[in-house]
Amino acid sequence: MLLALLRFRLRRDRLQLVVWALSLAALLAITASAMTTTYPAVADRVGVLRVALVTPALLVLRGTPQGASLGDITVFEIATFQALLVGLMSTFLVVRNSRAEEDHGTAEALAATAAGRALPTIATLLEGVVANVLAAAVSALALIAGGLPVAGSVVFGAALGAAGCAFVGLGLLVAQVAPTGRSANGWCTALVLGAYALRGIGDATGTPHPQDATLTPGWESVLSPIGWVQSVRPYAADDLRPALLALVVGALAAAAALAVQRVRDLGEGLVPERRGRAEASGALAGPIGLAARLQRGSVIAWGIGAVLLGALGGDLATLVLGQLGSTPGVTDAMRRLAGPGSGILDGFIVVIGAFVGILAAAIAVQGAMRLRQEEVSGGADAVLSGGVSRVRWFLSIVLVAALGAAAALVLAGLAAAAAALAVRPDGSAGTFGAWFGTIVWQLPAVLVLLAIVALVFAVAPRASIPVGWLVLAAAAFLGEFAALLDLPQWIRDLAPFSHSPAVALADPSFAGAWWMTALAVAITALACVLVRRRDVAA
Known part of the structure; x- marks a missing residue:
């Protein structure tokens, strides 16, 4: 039954998953190839990074400079943007296949079968993991095709996929708490953008090191799944511990979502929908x-x-x-x-x-x-x-x-x-x-x-x-x-x-x-x- 539900979800969402995967791969391939041709000299890359190190607005929108190699500057330019897209992909996917199905009545029909209420949610969780494994694979292949080292490219893909899995679990949890599917999508968007902003604050308030074109981010970046992608430091340290942390957070959030689902009413979130006024104001x-x-x-x-x-x-x-x-x-x-x-x-x-x-x-x-x-x-x-x-x-x-x-x-x-x-x-x-x-x-x-x-x-x-x-x-x-x-x-x-x-x-x-x-x-x-x-x- 679980595999049948997973196949159904993958078949229904196959076009969207392919579009997401191709978009992620195209952005990375273009960026990696352009960096190789645009900044072949170390001095050119250092000049750009020194602009960023003293421009907090650039750090907020771009990321943490990690060095002046081609791999380092590629990660600086695109990593946080890619992580933002993966977060939106993951949360939209799980809300559409969980809380939105309750609003449309599909979840009630499935719950009346042998699948019950838990199996469809588990199938959604597995689909989210499959989507992020696909995103990780195409991201690594795109960077390799762009001429970057294989080891660092694989590490970057793994970090991106792990962050996406964290957002899958968090999105499932939000879907259980929010009053409606539409509000769940709004909350998830705020969650992903908040993670991006939190990482940006940490980067903007970090300690720059102009001599080697690096930056030590502030503590705020450590609280963000998008910040964890940077903390892996592909092409430099290749430290996968932040990626493992993302997987643990995703698993704990998914477990909490399943626990909440068992105690809440179908179609109702933990946060009740706010009642409106009895009479509309003149502005309406x-x-x-x-x-x-x-x-x-x-x-x-x-x-x-x-x-x-x-x-x-x-x-x-x-x-x-x-x-x-x-x-x-x-x-x-x-x-x-x-x-x-x-x-x-x-x-x-x-x-x-x-x-x-x-x-x-x-x-x-x-x-x-x-x-x-x-x-x-x-x-x-x-x-x-x-x-x-x-x-x-x-x-x-x-x-x-x-x-x-x-x-x-x-x-x-x-x-x-x-x-x-x-x-x-x-x-x-x-x-x-x-x-x-x-x-x-x-x-x-x-x-x-x-x-x-x-x-x-x-x-x-x-x-x-x-x-x-x-x-x-x-x-x-x-x-x-x-x-x-x-x-x-x-x-x-x-x-x-x-x-x-x-x-x-x-x-x-x-x-x-x-x-x-x-x-x-x-x-x-x-x-x-x-x-x-x-x-x-x-």
Whole structure:
């Protein structure tokens, strides 16, 4: 019975597992190959790492520098991003095959058979392990194909798979605690992003060692499964003890999930669903107010992150300029990050602006995903039955997502400019216009991503959520890594953020921003037409 359930799950999810595996392998293969061709000399790699060692924002988003070998810099560039993707893959997989099945009634039908309640959950656990073994294998093979040493590549793959298994167990536990499947997905997303942020805090507050281009992370990184991937130190120490810790945590969390499942009611979480008010407030009288209420949590969460990152960048501008101004090779490294013609300070502003733009894009993309969530949960039916047209309902959610992203960019721009001027009122840490303009002009790129996900919802609603995450991940990867990895220009042009005006530079071009704005409007208009022509999903 257990093997039959496992085969059923693997057959049902085979396409998603293949897509995840190929995506992970492609990102690693591209990164490893690009590092070999872009940074063949040790001096070039040291220059990039020295920029990162004194730039906490880069450490938060990239990882812990572990040395200047090709393997070390590849791990620095991509390891945490890969671990983030594996965490999302693992948690989404187990929630979809556990708590979401309870919401849809499938789990009740299975529980009435000889399988009972435990076997389907165990089958889901085994599927998660199989998925991460596959991810570990393709990751190791991709790095080997990229020309990196076999031993370190295998160790990196093992560490990645072990971290994924930890998230499998944690995701199963969250699925037992959360009140609904949708909230379980939200909690799991917060869990993975929290692990990423915790690791980032540990890296940003760590102790740098510029002489050998390494960093000792803070204690916060030790608490994160994503931090454990770095602690293995592939191509350097090859210490598998953190990977074993991840496996132990995953096993304990899975055991706790099975224990909780035995004592809770089917369809109910340990945390009860919060009761709403007896009467709605006036703000919920229209679809825009409802859309704002539904997206409030994601807008606030990502918005706080964007504002904090902007303020951190402005506060650290003088420190970065002072420590890197005379370091050989750093200007060239910064030009790779920010584009040709950039110096240390204006290049740093452009880099921070792009990072903030990615956080604002998360607001927009998650807002577009809300369209699909409302459709499958029945919320769309309730709104449409009240006399609201499909286009009006559709545009209300898209508009709130766009306004939320715009508000986050404006506040982040103000925070960055205020922090920079507070440190150096004379403008030597960057002018108000440079900081504010660079961050706010990320909005056209954000709107393009929002429009793409909205169009996918109109054409292929089932694919809107996975495509949304894929689009966001691809835009973040290309926007932050394409130039640094010296990828072909046509690949760089696929990233909307590569067309954002670099206002901090001497002669910024705004043509790309206007074209992206027009493209976003056109795509959204096409999505409106297509939404009117298709049926609401059952």
